[in-house]
Amino acid sequence: EAGVVQSPRYKIIEKKQPVAFWCNPISGHNTLYWYRQNLGQGPELLIRYENEEAVDDSQLPKDRFSAERLKGVDSTLKIQPAELGDSAVYLCASSSTGPETQYFGPGTRLLVL
């Protein structure tokens, strides 16, 4: 069984530029999570989807971050414009039976210069 796929794995951009991350969850997993992991810290939830509906986006900085999950499968997380403080690893996870069984992708490491 294929795991959670994320791309790109690494991204370097200049501040004020836009950037997008893509996630393909495990087949059949209805729940999708985006996390941000700052250096030396644990992951922090940005947004959670149940199918195509965002059911928890309370931690998503909506002035510059946006996300979508068309057709309830793949998801894209976008930052526009990026700031220096956005440098982090962005993790995607999916589950079929709740957060206790979520599977993580390898993450996208973003560096904003």
Place this chain on the structure above:
Amino acid sequence: GNSVTQMEGPVTLSEEAFLTINCTYTATGYPSLFWYVQYPGEGLQLLLKATKADDKGSNKGFEATYRKETTSFHLEKGSVQVSDSAVYFCALANYGQNFVFGPGTRLSVLP
């Protein structure tokens, strides 16, 4: 709110040494507790979990016991290997709520 505290790393051990990584939590109700591991270049993987007080989670020689009286979930392994070098995250989740992760503890095992 919910929070998780872990011992600071990095932790450096020789092969076959005994490992303890401390984890304490603050939460309302009765959360489930987890240890995740992140090997270099890979995503987080669930290592073990415990869903109620006094439960012991175990996997790959690692163990952790859910201690409600001390709000702790310390990770232990009797004899570490070089391949155990990774970052270990303690986490909790209350029913119907999202995960809260600790900051992670980096373990390096030397041959």
